[in-house]
Amino acid sequence: MAPSSRIAIIGAGNVGAAAAYALMLRGLVAEIVLIDADADRAAAEATDIADANAIARPTRIWGGDYADVRDATILVITAGAATKDGEPRTAIAGKSAAIVRDCVGQAMAAGFDGILVVASNPADAMTQVAQVASGLPSARVIGTGTLLDSNRFRKRIADRLGIAPGAVEALVLGEHGDSEVMAYSTVRIGGMALDAYLDGRGFDRAAIAHDVMRAGYTIADGKGYTSFGVATAIVRICEAIHRDERIVLPVSTLVEGQYGIDDLYLSLPCLIGAGGVLRILTPDLHDDELAALHASAGALRETLKNTG
Structure with a gap:
C-alpha cells in the first residue's frame, strides 16, 4: 500500500463533496483529492472546501485526476447513476455498474493498491462489481452497506x-x-x-x-x-x-x-x-x-x- 496519508474520492457530486468536507473537518488525513468526469465541478468543490479549511485543520484539498489515485491509501467511489422520482436503488444497477467499472479500471491502471470504499448505489451490488473489476482481495473492498x-x-x-x-x-x-x-x-x-x-x-x-x-x-x-x-x-x-x-x-x-x-x-x-x-x-x-x-x-x- 502507498505510504502517504491521502484519501481519493471519485465522484464530486452531493455525496462525494459532503464526504470530502466531513473528512476535512475531522482532520483525518493530510491530503484529499476529488476526481470527477466533470473536472470543473471537482475543482470547484475542492476549492470551496479548501477555503473553509483555512479556518479548520491543515489539509491539502484539490481537484485532481486518476494519476493522483496511485498514492492514496483509501479510494472512495461515490460515482454512479442517480435515482429519479422515488425509483428503487436497484433500478439503476446497470447504469451504475458501467460507471463503477470504468472508475475502478482507471484507478487500477493508475497503480492504486490500497483499500476501496464503495458508496455508489445500489451499494452492495456496486461493491461486488468493484471488487471483481479491481481484482483486489475482498477484505480490501468494502461497501458502506447498512x-x-x-x-x-x-x-x-x-x-x-x-x-x-x-x-x-x-x-x-x-x-x-x-x-x-x-x-x-x-x-x-x-x-x-x-x-x-x-x-x-x-x-x-x-x-x-x-x-x-x-x-x-x-x-x-x-x-x-x-x-x-x-x-x-x-x-x-x-x-x-x-x-x-x-x-x-x-x-x-x-x-x-x-x-x-x-x-x-x-x-x-x-x-x-x-x-x-x-x-x-x-x-x-x-x-x-x-x-x-x-x-x-x-x-x-x-x-x-x-x-x-
Missing part, C-alpha cells in the same frame, strides 16, 4: 425510548435497500435485550422498521438527494481503516458461507482495521430474521443479474 441504516435504526429506537442513540446497540443486516433486515434480536440497551428493557411497555417494531427502510426515499423526496448521512458513514469507515481501530461496523462485505450464504456482498457486522475487513461476525439471529436475511440475499442476486 452502516447508515443501522445508525438510523439506533436513532429511531432511542427516540421512541427517550434515550440517547449512543445508549443503543442495534444492527440492520443484508441489503442496503428495501429487503434490509432490522435485527431486533441484536438490540441492547445497557446490555439488556429490548424486551427486558421495555418491561411490558408497548413498542411498534414494524413502524420503526418501515421508517428506517424508507428514510432515504423520504429525504430524497424532500431535498432531491441524500448526502450527509452516507457521507458520515464513509468517513466513519475511513477513520476505522486509517487509525486501525479494529472496531465493529455493519458494512457490505463478501460473504462466504456465513449463515449459509456464499459469494455475495451484503452487510454483516465486521471487524474493521488497517487491512480492511479483518473478520466477519455472525450474531445469533431469530429464525424469522435468518429467513429475512436469506430473502435479502436472494434480492441482491437478482440485482446483480442486471449489472451486466
Whole structure:
C-alpha cells in the first residue's frame, strides 16, 4: 500500500463533496483529492472546501485526476447513476455498474493498491462489481452497506425510548435497500435485550422498521438527494481503516458461507482495521430474521443479474 496519508474520492457530486468536507473537518488525513468526469465541478468543490479549511485543520484539498489515485491509501467511489422520482436503488444497477467499472479500471491502471470504499448505489451490488473489476482481495473492498441504516435504526429506537442513540446497540443486516433486515434480536440497551428493557411497555417494531427502510426515499423526496448521512458513514469507515481501530461496523462485505450464504456482498457486522475487513461476525439471529436475511440475499442476486 502507498505510504502517504491521502484519501481519493471519485465522484464530486452531493455525496462525494459532503464526504470530502466531513473528512476535512475531522482532520483525518493530510491530503484529499476529488476526481470527477466533470473536472470543473471537482475543482470547484475542492476549492470551496479548501477555503473553509483555512479556518479548520491543515489539509491539502484539490481537484485532481486518476494519476493522483496511485498514492492514496483509501479510494472512495461515490460515482454512479442517480435515482429519479422515488425509483428503487436497484433500478439503476446497470447504469451504475458501467460507471463503477470504468472508475475502478482507471484507478487500477493508475497503480492504486490500497483499500476501496464503495458508496455508489445500489451499494452492495456496486461493491461486488468493484471488487471483481479491481481484482483486489475482498477484505480490501468494502461497501458502506447498512452502516447508515443501522445508525438510523439506533436513532429511531432511542427516540421512541427517550434515550440517547449512543445508549443503543442495534444492527440492520443484508441489503442496503428495501429487503434490509432490522435485527431486533441484536438490540441492547445497557446490555439488556429490548424486551427486558421495555418491561411490558408497548413498542411498534414494524413502524420503526418501515421508517428506517424508507428514510432515504423520504429525504430524497424532500431535498432531491441524500448526502450527509452516507457521507458520515464513509468517513466513519475511513477513520476505522486509517487509525486501525479494529472496531465493529455493519458494512457490505463478501460473504462466504456465513449463515449459509456464499459469494455475495451484503452487510454483516465486521471487524474493521488497517487491512480492511479483518473478520466477519455472525450474531445469533431469530429464525424469522435468518429467513429475512436469506430473502435479502436472494434480492441482491437478482440485482446483480442486471449489472451486466
